[in-house]
Amino acid sequence: MKPRAALLTIGRLAEAVGVNVETIRFYQRKRLLREPPRPLGGIRHYSAEDVARVKFIKAAQRIGFSLNEIHHLLRLNEGMQCDAAAELATHHLQDVRTRLQDLRRMEVTLANLLDQCHRGGKKVACPLIAALQTNKVEAS
Amino acid sequence: MKPRAALLTIGRLAEAVGVNVETIRFYQRKRLLREPPRPLGGIRHYSAEDVARVKFIKAAQRIGFSLNEIHHLLRLNEGMQCDAAAELATHHLQDVRTRLQDLRRMEVTLANLLDQCHRGGKKVACPLIAALQTNKVEAS
DNA sequence: CTTGACTCCGTACCTTAGTACGGCAGTAAG
DNA sequence: CTTACTGCCGTACTAAGGTACGGAGTCAAG
Incomplete structure (x- = not known):
């Protein structure tokens, strides 16, 4: 028998990427992921490409893209x-x-x-806010 | 008369940053912004620092931080x-x-x-997905 | 052939990040 | 004085991005 266990089901895919099964289904509904082939009895199976795709989605989200932009x-x-591209x-x-x-x-x-901290001041004053605006956020 | 017009009210603050008045109030409720002093009759007035703060919040959001992280x-x-810091x-x-x-x-x-595009191919194949996973894809 | 672990599906619910709404108050111009 | 802005407040609604739930089907093992 072929190693049925090696089949990439929705559960395994989710686990591989570290997301919820429902999230995968959600991405399918949103057309971020194709509907995968379902050869036997209606159970979807996925490819390594799908794993990459979902990982991409997650990485892109972390750097601030919305699902729409993704x-x-x-x-x-x-x-x-x-x-167009x-x-x-x-x-x-x-x-x-x-x-x-x-x-x-x-x-x-x-x-x-x-760095300031390690030099041993007990308190630190952090110009954090200045950091992101040095450039500008000109309101349109 | 004192230049009442120069007073930084909630409306002006919102306009300065390019957000909704309600957003400012929302940030106050979430304690991302202090409750400003309200000297006469209960009208809040804000400082340039508050403008910077809200701009910071917006910039940090664009690079993927949640309000909680911010x-x-x-x-x-x-x-x-x-x-702690x-x-x-x-x-x-x-x-x-x-x-x-x-x-x-x-x-x-x-x-x-x-670049590929400008070199004149009509179609492009873009290894975009590969881009974000180069760091860590130890998919089995 | 039953049991347990999945899967399928649709629907409902939750959190985050705002937005809108309606009522009331102070000030300023007409 | 009336009308028009703002501002103040609480509450309600929305959109995005998931999560959870319940009922039914499937499959491999015991």
Whole structure:
């Protein structure tokens, strides 16, 4: 018999990524994940690609993208027309670069704070707020 | 007459940052913002510091922090005991660095995608998903 | 052939982060 | 004085992103 146990069911997929089974179903409903083939008796089975996809979704969320934006990003992945892709990518690239700057400032500031601490002051004054606005948040 | 017009009311604060008045009130309820002094007749007035604070909140949200995490970050700002601050900061610093890596990968990938496009392929194949998982995919 | 661990499905519920609503009060202009 | 802004307050509603629940089917092991 073929190793039925190796089949990637929804439960295993969820476990592999570290999310709830319901979350997988939810992503399917939201079309962030294709409906997988269900060869025998209606039990879905997934591929390694699906694992990667869900991991991508989770990573993208951590850096501040909404499911909606992630949906767009994922479409870039599946060979779309170049001009459309370029437009989307340009837009997201700018977005990503803004976030990078904010994150770098945050990094530097936290690192400085730690450094101050280790030099032995008992209290620290942390210009954390200044960190993210040095650049600007010009209201439109 | 004193320049009453220069008073930073809730409406002006909201406008300065580009958020809704209700959002400011909401942040106050959530203790992300102190209750400001209300000298005459109960009308709150805010300082430039409050503007900075709200801007910080918004910037931190864009890079993926929840209001809860932001609450912690803000507490770092107001001179706390060094050991406590150091622990918090260390934790957030790691977090920030992970996000930075993901964002950098995302940046490189999007930039490559654009580059491919400009070189004239009609369709593009974008290893976008690979981008965010390079760090840790030990999927069995 | 029963039992336990999954799976399937739809629906309901929960948390986070706001937004909107309606009633009341103070001030300023017409 | 009346009308028009704001501001104050509490409560209710919304949207996004899940989570939980209950009933039914499936499958491998005991």
